[in-house]
Each structure stands twice: as C-alpha cells, then as structure tokens.
Amino acid sequence: MTAAIMASIQLVRHEDYRAPDYEIVATALEFWLDADTTEVLAELRLRCRLPEPPEYLIFQGESLDLLELRLDGQVVGADRYDLLDEGLRLHHPPQAFTLNSRVRVHPATNTQLSGLYAADGVLLTQCEAEGFRRITYYLDRPDCLAPFTVTLHADREHYPMLLANGNLEATGTDGQGGHWARWHDPFPKPSYLFALVAGRFVVERDHFTTQSGRSVALEVYVAERYRDACQRALDSLKRAMAWDERVYGREYDLERYMIVATDSFNMGAMENKGLNIFNTKYVLASPETATDDDYLHVESVIAHEYFHNWTGNRVTLRDWFQLSLKEGLTVFRDQEFSADQNSRGVQRIADVRRLRAAQFPEDAGPLAHPVRPDAYAEINNFYTATVYEKGAEIVRMIHTTLGPERFRAGMDAYFSRFDGQAVTIEDFLSALEAGSGCDLQAFMRWYAQAGTPRVEAKWQQDLETGSLSLELSQRTPATPGQADKTTLPIPVRVALLDRAGRRQPLRVGNDDLGTETVLMLTQPQQDWTFTGLHEPCVPSLFRGFSAPIILERSDAVLAEPFLARHDDDPFSRWENFQALAIRELLGYIAEPTRALPSGDLREAVAAVTSQWPEDPAFCAELLTLPTEDYLGEQMEIIQVDAIHAARESLRRALAMVFGDTFMAWYQGLAGTYQLDGLSMGRRRLRQVMLSYLLVNDRLRWEAIALARLQYAEADNMSERLAAYTLLVQDIHHDSEDLLMDFYQTWRHHPLVLDRWFSTQLGREEPATLHRAANLLVHPDFDWRVPNRVRSVLGAFAANPTVFHAADGSGYRFFGEQIRHLDGINPQTAARLATVLSRWPRLDAQRRGHMQGVIAELARKPALSRDLAEVLSRCQD
Numbered sequence: 001m002t003a004a005i006m007a008s009i010q011l012v013r014h015e016d017y018r019a020p021d022y023e024i025v026a027t028a029l030e031f032w033l034d035a036d037t038t039e040v041l042a043e044l045r046l047r048c049r050l051p052e053p054p055e056y057l058i059f060q061g062e063s064l065d066l067l068e069l070r071l072d073g074q075v076v077g078a079d080r081y082d083l084l085d086e087g088l089r090l091h092h093p094p095q096a097f098t099l100n101s102r103v104r105v106h107p108a109t110n111t112q113l114s115g116l117y118a119a120d121g122v123l124l125t126q127c128e129a130e131g132f133r134r135i136t137y138y139l140d141r142p143d144c145l146a147p148f149t150v151t152l153h154a155d156r157e158h159y160p161m162l163l164a165n166g167n168l169e170a171t172g173t174d175g176q177g178g179h180w181a182r183w184h185d186p187f188p189k190p191s192y193l194f195a196l197v198a199g200r201f202v203v204e205r206d207h208f209t210t211q212s213g214r215s216v217a218l219e220v221y222v223a224e225r226y227r228d229a230c231q232r233a234l235d236s237l238k239r240a241m242a243w244d245e246r247v248y249g250r251e252y253d254l255e256r257y258m259i260v261a262t263d264s265f266n267m268g269a270m271e272n273k274g275l276n277i278f279n280t281k282y283v284l285a286s287p288e289t290a291t292d293d294d295y296l297h298v299e300s301v302i303a304h305e306y307f308h309n310w311t312g313n314r315v316t317l318r319d320w321f322q323l324s325l326k327e328g329l330t331v332f333r334d335q336e337f338s339a340d341q342n343s344r345g346v347q348r349i350a351d352v353r354r355l356r357a358a359q360f361p362e363d364a365g366p367l368a369h370p371v372r373p374d375a376y377a378e379i380n381n382f383y384t385a386t387v388y389e390k391g392a393e394i395v396r397m398i399h400t401t402l403g404p405e406r407f408r409a410g411m412d413a414y415f416s417r418f419d420g421q422a423v424t425i426e427d428f429l430s431a432l433e434a435g436s437g438c439d440l441q442a443f444m445r446w447y448a449q450a451g452t453p454r455v456e457a458k459w460q461q462d463l464e465t466g467s468l469s470l471e472l473s474q475r476t477p478a479t480p481g482q483a484d485k486t487t488l489p490i491p492v493r494v495a496l497l498d499r500a501g502r503r504q505p506l507r508v509g510n511d512d513l514g515t516e517t518v519l520m521l522t523q524p525q526q527d528w529t530f531t532g533l534h535e536p537c538v539p540s541l542f543r544g545f546s547a548p549i550i551l552e553r554s555d556a557v558l559a560e561p562f563l564a565r566h567d568d569d570p571f572s573r574w575e576n577f578q579a580l581a582i583r584e585l586l587g588y589i590a591e592p593t594r595a596l597p598s599g600d601l602r603e604a605v606a607a608v609t610s611q612w613p614e615d616p617a618f619c620a621e622l623l624t625l626p627t628e629d630y631l632g633e634q635m636e637i638i639q640v641d642a643i644h645a646a647r648e649s650l651r652r653a654l655a656m657v658f659g660d661t662f663m664a665w666y667q668g669l670a671g672t673y674q675l676d677g678l679s680m681g682r683r684r685l686r687q688v689m690l691s692y693l694l695v696n697d698r699l700r701w702e703a704i705a706l707a708r709l710q711y712a713e714a715d716n717m718s719e720r721l722a723a724y725t726l727l728v729q730d731i732h733h734d735s736e737d738l739l740m741d742f743y744q745t746w747r748h749h750p751l752v753l754d755r756w757f758s759t760q761l762g763r764e765e766p767a768t769l770h771r772a773a774n775l776l777v778h779p780d781f782d783w784r785v786p787n788r789v790r791s792v793l794g795a796f797a798a799n800p801t802v803f804h805a806a807d808g809s810g811y812r813f814f815g816e817q818i819r820h821l822d823g824i825n826p827q828t829a830a831r832l833a834t835v836l837s838r839w840p841r842l843d844a845q846r847r848g849h850m851q852g853v854i855a856e857l858a859r860k861p862a863l864s865r866d867l868a869e870v871l872s873r874c875q876d
C-alpha cells in the first residue's frame with residue numbers, strides 16, 4: 001500500500017533544480033474582487049534567459065477558470081496552449097513577450113485558505129508556498145522575482161479598505177458604489193510574498209523613525225471587536241525595528257508597514273512584503289483576554305515576520321529546499337531578540353523545551369528529514385520543527401563558533417552580496433566565511449544529515465598533577481533513507497566548576513581560555529587536557545545548550561545533583577535539575593514501590609525552596625517536571641500509562657513534602673497585574689505552586705477554594721486561565737459550573753473560546769473521548785477555522801491518556817476526523833496527522849492500532865497530496 005500511495009505522488013527533487021527559462025520583468029495585476037467570483041487580469045512581461053526560446057513554457061495554475069489569454073495583445077489560439085493539471089503550457093513562446101490572462105477564482109468556497117479566500121467578510125490571500133498559482137497563471141517559484149503593480153477594484157460598502165504590497169499610488173471611484181486602489185512594490189519579489197486584503201477594519205497607527213531618519217507608518221488592521229488589543233503588537237514591532245538596526249544594521253525600506261489580523265489562517269503569520277498577514281492569535285493582546293505566554297508569543301512572532309524583511313524578502317530563496325535559509329535564520333534572530341527583551345536564561349530554556357518537544361521526536365521517527373530536505377511531494381509538509389527550530393540551532397552554532405563580531409561581519413557580507421537575489425544555503429555559508437574569515441564548510445553537514453547526534457562525555461582529574469582530561473565522542477543514529485552518518489562539527493561551551501561552584505581558569509597547553517570557552521568537537525572522538533587544577537572540579541558541558549545534541553555523561557549520577565544546585569549557567573542548571581527528575585521518574589517506573597521523592601531531587605528542590613524566589617520565572621522552570629512526552633522520549637518503548645502514573649505520583653510527593661512552602665509562595669507572590677518580566681515570572685511560579693497544592697491531600701480543599709477565588713477575581717486572563725485550566729483538568733473535581741461560566745463570558749471572543757474547547761480536552765480520563773465528539777458538533781465549532789479545529793483535534797492528540805487509549809479508540813476517532821478535515825483543509829489535516837508517526841515507539845498493541853488507522857486513512861479516495869505524503873512517510 002505504501003507503494004500504491006507513493007506511486008500517485010510525484011516527488012520534487014533538489015538535484016533536479018533548474019534555473020527558470022524566463023524572467024518576469026514586471027507583473028501587473030488587476031482584481032475585480034467579490035467573495036463568490038473574483039476576476040483577475042494579469043499582465044506579465046517575460047524575457048527569455050536562454051539564447052534560444054524553449055519549445056514551451058509552463059505557467060503554474062490551479063483551480064482557475066481561464067477566460068482569456070493574449071500574447072502581445074493577440075488572442076492565443078487553442079492550438080498554441082494546453083491546460084494541464086498543474087497549469088498552462090504555452091507552445092513556442094517568443095524571446096520576449098507580454099502575456100495577458102484573465103481568470104476567475106472563487107474565494108468563498110476556498111476552504112484550503114491558500115490563494116485568495118474569504119473569511120469573516122474579508123477577502124485576503126495566502127501565497128506561501130504555492131498559493132499564488134491559485135490566483136493567476138504564473139512562474140510560481142521563489143527564484144522568479146518581479147516588481148508588482150496591483151490594482152484592486154471592489155464594492156466600497158463591503159470592502160472599504162483595499163491593501164496590497166508596497167506603496168499606495170492612486171485611488172479612485174468606480175461607478176455604482178465601487179472604488180479602486182493601485183499599489184506598487186518597487187522591490188522585486190517572488191510570488192509567494194504577494195498579498196492583498198480587502199475589507200472593513202479599524203486601523204491602529206503609529207510610526208517609526210529609522211536610523212537614517214525616514215519616518216515609516218505602522219498600521220495594524222483588525223476587526224472592530226479587536227480595536228483595543230493592538231498596542232502590544234505595535235510596541236513589539238517598534239522594538240523589533242530598532243533591534244534589527246542596532247544588532248544587524250538593517251533598516252526598513254518602504255513607506256509603510258501593515259499588519260492585518262484574521263481569525264482564519266493556517267499558520268501563525270506571513271511575512272508578505274510590507275503587508276504581513278497574521279493569525280489573530282499572534283497580534284491581539286489585552287490583559288482580559290491574553291495570557292502572559294500570549295504576550296510573549298505576540299512579541300516574538302511580530303519580530304519574526306519583521307525580521308523576514310531582510311532574511312527572506314530582500315534576500316530570498318532559490319528554491320523551496322532552501323526553506324531553512326529564511327526560517328532557521330529568522331527563528332534564530334527572533335529568539336535572540338526575545339532573549340534581549342526578556343530573560344536570556346529563561347528564553348533559552350523555553351527554546352530548548354520546544355526543540356525537544358517537537359523536533360527531537362520528529363528527528364527520531366519516520367518523518368525525520370534533514371534541515372535541507374532532498375525531496376518533497378508537497379512543500380507545505382516541510383514547514384517543520386526541523387526546518388525551523390533545528391535550522392535555528394545550526395545558525396546559533398555558527399554564531400557560537402564565530403562569536404558575535406565575526407558573525408555580524410559575515411551577515412553584513414551576506415546582505416551586501418545577495419540583496420535582491422534568490423540564493424542557497426551554500427551562498428549563505430560562503431558569505432559568512434568571506435565576512436568572518438573562518439571556514440564553515442563542515443556546517444553544511446548539519447543541513448544535510450537528519451537525526452539527533454549523541455555525545456558521550458567522560459573525564460578524569462588527577463589532583464596530584466592538576467590535570468583534567470575530557471573525552472568527548474559523537475555518533476548519530478540512522479534515520480529513514482540515511483543509514484550512514486558522518487561526523488559533525490559540534491561546539492561545546494564548557495566551564496569547570498570547583499566544589500563551591502566557582503569557575504576555574506581553563507588552561508589547555510599554553511592557551512589561557514578564560515573561565516568559559518567553546519571547544520570544537522569535529523572528530524568521532526577527541527580529548528582535551530586542562531592543567532593547573534588542584535581542587536576537585538566538575539565540567540559543566542554544553543552550557544546554554546550550545547549544540548542540538550543528546551548528552552550522555554558517564555558521571556551523570558554524581559555531576560547532575562551538583563550542577564542542578566551550583567551551575568552558574570541557567571540553562572545547564574535547569575538541564576541538570578530536569579535530569580534529576582527524569583532519573584527519579586524512570587527509577588520509579590522500573591520499581592514502583594520506591595519512595596518518592598528520593599535524596600538528590602528532594603535536596604535540589606529543598607535548596608530552591610529554602611530561599612525566597614528572587615528569579616521566579618527561573619524557579620518556575622526548575623520546579624516544572626518534564627512532560628509526559630519528553631519522558632516517553634527517554635524510553636525505548638514508551639510506557640504511556642506508567643509515565644502518567646509516575647509523574648502524578650512524583651507531583652503528589654513533592655507537593656506533600658514542600659506543601660507549606662508552596663502555599664507560602666502562592667500567597668506571597670500575589671501582586672498587582674503588570675506586564676514586566678518579574679510580574680510575569682511571579683504569575684508563572686504561582687501557577688506552578690497552585691498545581692502542586694491541588695495534589696496535596698492536606699491542602700487540597702484550601703487549594704480548590706483558592707483556585708476558584710483566583711478564577712473569579714482575577715483581573716487578567718493569565719491568572720484566570722491558569723486557575724480555570726487546573727480546575728477543569730482536575731478529573732476529581734466537578735467543574736461544570738466553571739465551564740458554563742467561561743463559555744457564557746467568552747463565547748463571542750474566538751481566541752478565548754478556543755481555550756474553552758481545548759482546556760476541557762486536557763482532562764485525562766476516558767470520558768474525554770465523548771467530550772471531543774460532542775465538541776465537534778457544538779454550534780461554535782467550525783471546520784473551516786484552523787484555530788478552532790486545532791483547539792479540538794490538536795488538544796485531543798496532546799492528551800496522552802485519551803489519545804493513546806490502549807484499545808485504539810483515541811487513534812480511530814482522530815483518524816476519522818483527519819479524513820473529514822482532509823476534504824476541507826488538506827494542509828491543516830496533514831499537519832495534525834503527523835502525530836501518527838509516533839507508532840514505532842509504542843507498545844505492540846497501540847502500535848497495531850495506530851498503524852491500522854494510518855492504513856485505513858491511506859485508502860481514502862481523493863486523498864490530498866499533503867496527507868498522502870505524510871501517511872506514506874509514516875508507513876516507512
């Protein structure tokens with residue numbers, strides 16, 4: 001059956017890349033916008049890049065009704081072109097010509113949300129990766145750049161605002177209530193960065209003065225009901241603009257920067273030139289509706305899309321295999337921006353958590369692929385944690401290797417060499433090399449090789465001679481289609497700590513390396529000898545998580561408790577603290593009669609709780625146990641039930657031992673609502689405290705009362721939702737009244753209502769399956785709105801007890817919904833379906849059930865290419 005699905009899937013291969021035969025000198029588009037039927041007139045000025053024109057030229061096109069085709073003004077006869085599945089083939093194209101096409105598209109029935117679609121009375125576009133071909137016939141590929149002129153006509157009543165990329169050139173009226181606007185984007189761009197928006201909005205405005213003194217108009221367009229929730233987005237945007245000038249010397253280039261928010265969006269946000277389109281989730285933030293995490297996400301996504309203006313737009317991609325060139329690099333940039341805005345240590349912990357939650361499992365399963373894949377059937381399936389998050393880690397390793405100054409010099413070279421061009425990852429590395437003067441070729445292997453490397457560390461100290469030798473070795477396990485792995489360059493940030501946790505001077509041979517340095521592990525195995533160390537030391541390795549690897553240290557049992565208490569690198573301290581919890585939990589799973597919590601973890605927690613939390617955000621990270629998923633990652637076969645039971649037992653045990661402190665902190669951390677980092681940290685830690693108190697038998701009733709009070713009286717969504725979530729997900733507590741209250745209060749606010757859907761699906765009890773089924777027929781459920789679909793199906797699949805029910809009922813239910821969704825929104829269906837790749841690590845019974853669901857889905861008639869590819873790769 002794999003063969004059967006695969007046979008119907010055409011793969012695009014990196015090695016087959018060919019430069020386009022034609023360039024588009026200029027693109028002019030004219031739209032007569034209407035939700036049911038929109039007419040698009042395209043005028044493309046084409047010029048052949050070869051000495052002789054080819055036999056034919058294919059313009060991509062999908063779901064277009066062709067009305068008229070003209071070549072240099074003449075109607076093109078039916079013998080001169082063919083309509084194919086993938087577009088229009090023009091025979092005997094001249095060396096240079098103008099092509100005019102007139103097509104019809106149907107926004108209201110476009111439920112895929114790719115191309116031009118209608119949502120909430122608004123018309124808008126999504127073109128990355130290949131949505132532009134659903135708007136007009138085009139050379140829809142990222143290495144085909146053109147300046148765009150776009151004229152929009154629409155009814156003034158329904159669509160009073162008409163937006164497209166670039167600068168507004170002219171506006172006017174069309175008879176009978178119509179109007180038009182013409183936009184020109186002088187920066188040549190590929191079609192995936194095209195956007196238009198038509199509709200009725202309120203606009204929140206601000207401006208930014210660039211380093212060279214130009215004033216840029218900043219505009220956020222939202223539906224009337226979101227009027228007061230744009231300030232965070234505007235503030236974040238201004239800080240991002242200033243940061244990119246300060247850190248990278250990059251200035252914004254158009255007269256205005258527009259952001260439009262929509263409730264109906266497949267992804268987070270889109271960096272269309274000068275006209276970003278955002279999922280409302282990453283724009284709106286008001287204290288009453290958004291949590292602290294939402295505030296942080298808005299800040300980072302706003303920055304991410306802004307940073308794309310240089311890394312992605314001004315310098316763009318040659319082809320989709322280079323996707324990480326813009327995404328990995330831009331994620332690295334937004335992570336660094338957030339680290340500078342907030343706490344660097346806590347930011348790094350959050351980034352690594354995310355990498356481990358999404359990317360490590362991907363890299364260890366059937367969907368593993370290199371950061372630069374070799375082939376794809378549907379490029380939408382490659383907007384993955386590997387391309388984004390692991391891609392960002394590669395850029396970070398290069399940054400760590402070069403240091404900030406040489407990295408900046410390399411980036412300067414990248415921008416000056418390639419501005420206005422469509423380039424490759426090789427181009428990126430060669431510019432970094434030229435600017436920094438360092439050889440970076442070995443990093444190419446990180447882009448080409450899938451799988452998470454394991455690094456093993458051994459060390460030995462001789463107190464007599466004062467020498468400490470450190471031995472590191474690396475290996476990467478095989479992944480699908482890549483049996484043999486090569487050696488990677490791995491930067492290892494190290495320090496040596498004495499018994500009191502003080503950093504010792506690092507001396508290797510005659511080199512004095514300060515008290516922290518980066519060693520480069522470039523061989524399968526390497527040794528370093530540090531001298532002058534007459535006091536016992538412990539190496540602190542991979543500080544700041546200097547490489548995306550799994551560390552195996554031979555001295556773990558001794559080093560982890562020490563580092564969990566004394567390491568001065570926040571990431572490393574947290575990492576070792578987590579390691580204690582993991583060890584404790586795995587020990588308990590192996591031997592469930594063990595007493596919890598045992599010595600090391602208990603002492604580490606005691607050390608944290610012995611003093612008032614000066615850095616509450618960091619304390620909250622320390623005291624949050626690893627997730628069930630992450631624990632599963634530590635096992636050969638994931639013991640779903642045992643993991644859940646062990647984690648609950650440990651939470652209970654910690655709650656019992658430290659209950660009084662937790663209660664005192666819960667009370668003492670209360671404060672007025674503010675949005676600075678310290679206040680956010682206090683709220684976060686209070687939530688962790690509350691979660692423990694609810695499982696403390698002695699304090700439980702008091703904790704429930706406190707949680708209910710917090711829910712009722714909070715003046716902000718962060719505290720309200722925290723209490724609400726804990727109560728609703730407490731399966732021993734009857735929260736129906738809270739569910740009703742929350743629904744009544746927030747039913748008209750889609751983003752908050754999403755939480756109403758998702759929170760109840762976090763209840764870890766069998767009845768949640770029925771709850772999910774009921775929610776799918778709830779009047780507020782809508783299959784066409786991806787946020788809402790994810791709030792049910794995504795939340796369902798994230799509930800280990802219910803999704804992984806031993807009888808397979810969770811998988812079957814999920815599979816049926818994916819089948820239905822595939823007919824509506826294949827992109828979202830395929831993305832959700834990736835959880836079906838987890839079967840190889842499940843027990844035999846669950847594995848059989850999950851494979852059965854995959855096989856069943858694969859037999860679906862009219863399977864989308866998106867879902868077909870995911871399923872076929874899941875089966876390998």
Ligand code: ZN
Nearest residue numbers: 304326327330
């Ligand atoms: Zn991006």
